């Protein structure tokens with residue numbers, strides 16, 4: 001079986017000046033979108049920025065992003081053998097690539113601490 | 115950037131959050147930081163079920179019974195004062211969380227306590243359904259929000275502790291969110307960074323558990339203890355592949371419903387390894403891990419290389435009552451427990467070893483305290499189910515109290531001098547560096563294959579050679595850049611710690627020429643009386659010195 005998932009990923013530091021990258025990921029049933037992104041980091045490009053901690057427990061709630069325009073947890077969204085478009089959350093401040101600032105203001109490193 | 119505080123708490127799991135609350139209540143300014151987001155990045159938020167504590171709510175109990183069980187499970191190696199503290203101070207912390215509104219599961223008006231392997235009576239409190247860790251985390255985070263004096267910041271990864279004149283004076287962190295280095299001066303620093311499970315290919319915890327705290331402490335000249343004892347959780351989920359479920363999810367099912375562990379001939383097999391289960395959940399983690407791996411080795415493993423776990427004898431009603439919505443999540447993954455067994459296999463789960471500390475959580479280095487899973491010794495060669503959360507709460511509380519005492523007793527404090535670390539972070543990456551994500555994966559494979567639960571001298575030697583090769587590939591200059599969320603740079607810093615910690619585990623395992631608890635040497639089967647000692651790891655320049663030493667014992671009374 002050589003099915004692939006085609007992940008079209010938004011990359012950049014600035015919402016106004018990003019670009020798209022497309023990666024083919026070997027597809028296996030029972031994988032999550034996060035598994036696919038982690039595969040890309042190991043096999044293609046370790047500079048791809050994603051935020052995650054618990055990997056597949058859906059406990060940390062850190063891996064939020066937009067899949068085909070809808071907000072999902074990347075670790076619970078199923079990887080599928082088709083084209084899938086991934087973007088950072090549009091309603092949060094961009095940090096880099098698929099990572100946005102999702103912490104409550106009181107739990108961020110900010111001017112008050114400096 | 116510079117920050118100044120009374121108490122710096124590194125890590126916001128149960129241990130770090132409890133420590134922060136305690137120090138702030140004693141009047142200190144506290145800076146609580148985490149490499150991930152506050153209260154979300156560690157093992158605490160992932161725990162599902164058991165918190166062992168002699169409350170006596172279910173059946174009469176006393177901390178001394180819990181203490182006896184802990185020592186027995188530890189196979190003669192527990193640091194007795196630490197183990198006693200865990201058991202004796204546990205009930206007060208659990209009641210405190212109850213008062214803070216955690217919502218421990220209740221039965222007939224009292225807090226419910228479930229039976230777990232290795233305990234002599236039902237002793238584990240929990241929050242339904244599979245919600246213990248999230249509830250602990252949320253409750254402590256809520257209290258922190260309401261406690262004056264605690265600043266919090268996520269995305270701050272500590273790279274090194276700062277020392278001057280033999281004392282720890284704070285730390286240097288890398289702000290993952292911006293790529294900026296941050297120097298933090300503190301009168302007391304508490305390392306509450308959790309365990310090291312990320313060293314292994316199959317592991318139950320989060321991406322942040324690379325053993326940072328052990329490496330930080332070692333570089334600051336604080337000794338580590340019991341590093342060879344990595345706990346594997348016997349029944350980690352193996353197949354079929356599941357989405358959105360914790361790999362250790364079957365533990366709570368076994369607490370509540372028993373379940374049967376079967377080999378590929380569909381026979382129960384744990385009796386061959388000295389523990390007849392008979393549909394009940396009584397096997398301790400070290401024996402369970404050994405039994406499953408030996409069955410696989412004998413050609414009786416399940417198709418993916420583990421054992422079957424079956425709940426086919428349970429009724430739909432019993433399953434639904436015990437697990438409510440979880441049954442639907444399983445159904446969404448195509449799993450009907452009434453119709454099929456699932457496959458399980460051992461998975462790296464917890465670290466018994468850690469930074470050596472006394473009952474005040476003071477390490478050998480003034481200014482440096484530890485708390486939670488980062489502390490070594492309380493659980494000896496094997497940890498009982500449910501002791502880790504209790505340990506995190508109790509040790510966190512103690513560390514907070516001790517830190518506040520130090521702050522009050524101090525007149526002047528030295529600013530943190532982090533120049534060596536700042537120099538490191540200022541460096542540019544070498545040309546064409548290797549892929550850090552791939553390096554992490556290769557290291558995990560080495561550790562899983564050669565430093566897993568079943569060990570031999572030859573495998574451990576091979577692992578040390580590989581670790582040396584990884585060290586050379588990593589070099590002295592961080593990869594990646596100085597921008598926001600540069601994971602190559604973060605992973606370079608992680609590998610620097612992971613390789614140090616991998617070396618301590620492997621070398622300590624090579625030196626211990628016997629089998630005990632979680633450390634099984636196939637070339638040295640059986641426990642040896644002479645090895646009823648702990649091993650202490652110290653840094654001597656660029657070398658590790660690992661020597662036998664007995665952990666503290668209780669004075670006979």
Ligand SMILES: Cc1cc2nc3c(=O)[nH]c(=O)nc-3n(C[C@H](O)[C@H](O)[C@H](O)COP(=O)(O)OP(=O)(O)OC[C@H]3O[C@@H](n4cnc5c(N)ncnc54)[C@H](O)[C@@H]3O)c2cc1C
Nearest residue numbers: 125127128129149155156157158164272308486487502503
């Ligand atoms: C899936 C799972 C289930 C479990 N179930 C149970 C159970 O039912 N009962 C039980 O008793 N125990 C259980 N355990 C074990 C228990 O959860 C842990 O031992 C305990 O929560 C550890 O708490 P802690 O506060 O010491 O560390 P953690 O909760 O692991 O927190 C450590 C924090 O430190 C941060 N950190 C690490 N390095 C750095 C750094 N360099 N800079 C800044 N921050 C850093 C991490 O991001 C993390 O947030 C389970 C563990 C797992 C993984």
Ligand code: FES
Nearest residue numbers: 055058061063075
């Ligand atoms: S990685 Fe933790 S919720 Fe997705």
